[in-house]
Amino acid sequence: MKEIFVKENDLKDKFKFDICRTIEELNKLPFDFYVSGGVICQFFLKEHSRYVKDIDIVTKCDLKEVESIFRKHFHVVEFISSPVSDLLFEESFMCLIEIDGKITQIDGMRVDFFDEIEPETYKVNDVSFKGVTFEYLVATKILAVTSKIERPFKHLVDTYSVSLMNPSLINKQEIKKYMIIFNDYENKVRKMFKKQEIDLNFFIEDDKRFSGPEILTTLQARHNVSKETMIEEVNKWLSTFK
Numbered sequence: 001m002k003e004i005f006v007k008e009n010d011l012k013d014k015f016k017f018d019i020c021r022t023i024e025e026l027n028k029l030p031f032d033f034y035v036s037g038g039v040i041c042q043f044f045l046k047e048h049s050r051y052v053k054d055i056d057i058v059t060k061c062d063l064k065e066v067e068s069i070f071r072k073h074f075h076v077v078e079f080i081s082s083p084v085s086d087l088l089f090e091e092s093f094m095c096l097i098e099i100d101g102k103i104t105q106i107d108g109m110r111v112d113f114f115d116e117i118e119p120e121t122y123k124v125n126d127v128s129f130k131g132v133t134f135e136y137l138v139a140t141k142i143l144a145v146t147s148k149i150e151r152p153f154k155h156l157v158d159t160y161s162v163s164l165m166n167p168s169l170i171n172k173q174e175i176k177k178y179m180i181i182f183n184d185y186e187n188k189v190r191k192m193f194k195k196q197e198i199d200l201n202f203f204i205e206d207d208k209r210f211s212g213p214e215i216l217t218t219l220q221a222r223h224n225v226s227k228e229t230m231i232e233e234v235n236k237w238l239s240t241f242k
Helices: 018-026 038-048 063-073 134-146 154-163 172-192 215-220 227-241
Strands: 003-006 033-036 054-059 075-082 091-099 102-110 120-124 127-131
Touching: 018 054, 018 091, 018 102, 018 127, 033 038, 033 134, 038 054, 038 120, 038 134, 038 154, 063 075, 063 091, 063 102, 134 154, 134 172, 134 227, 154 215, 154 227, 172 227
Parallel strands: 003 120, 033 127, 054 102
Antiparallel strands: 033 054, 075 091, 091 102, 120 127
């Protein structure tokens, strides 16, 4: 397992360093988790990463147990969990905790395939933590933008940023491996709700809908292109996966 290191000043103004403090405290908790989301994007997307305002994690731990652990170790302002549903297909939670007088949001997801994830070790200055691989994260982005379900616009921006990267920095086979794992899991949930199973898709459909701010999200990632251009370029990039 290689260590991926970044200095605090390399993350510039997009990374709130009370997040590092929160990760320090999370590392002390008695349950297994990997950091995901925007924190990991900071290490790879560099100037095209978006602002990090919260921490995303994945775990195999029961969310009631996670809530109990959080309440024993943190000042929990709010903890909301959501069961698996026929729309989002995942068990998730949102938690607001107070550390050193600052409020940090932690968003989490419980996954059955946790043991199939091969983590990396990341380090910001003296703070080390286990996180998902970049390929894992890219797989989630591709599935979000190609899904027929409405997803946040930020996933399109991030996928567009990935499409601009040097191809040698991305392992497409690893991305496809995780896409298959995620797709199999979703189909398992779909079967529970008697919904039609889906195949992997490597194309953003014309009628795809996104939620959330578009202009602000695009500017945060330092892009100056239209939504239509992003979709066109991402589709070109996705065509190389077939």
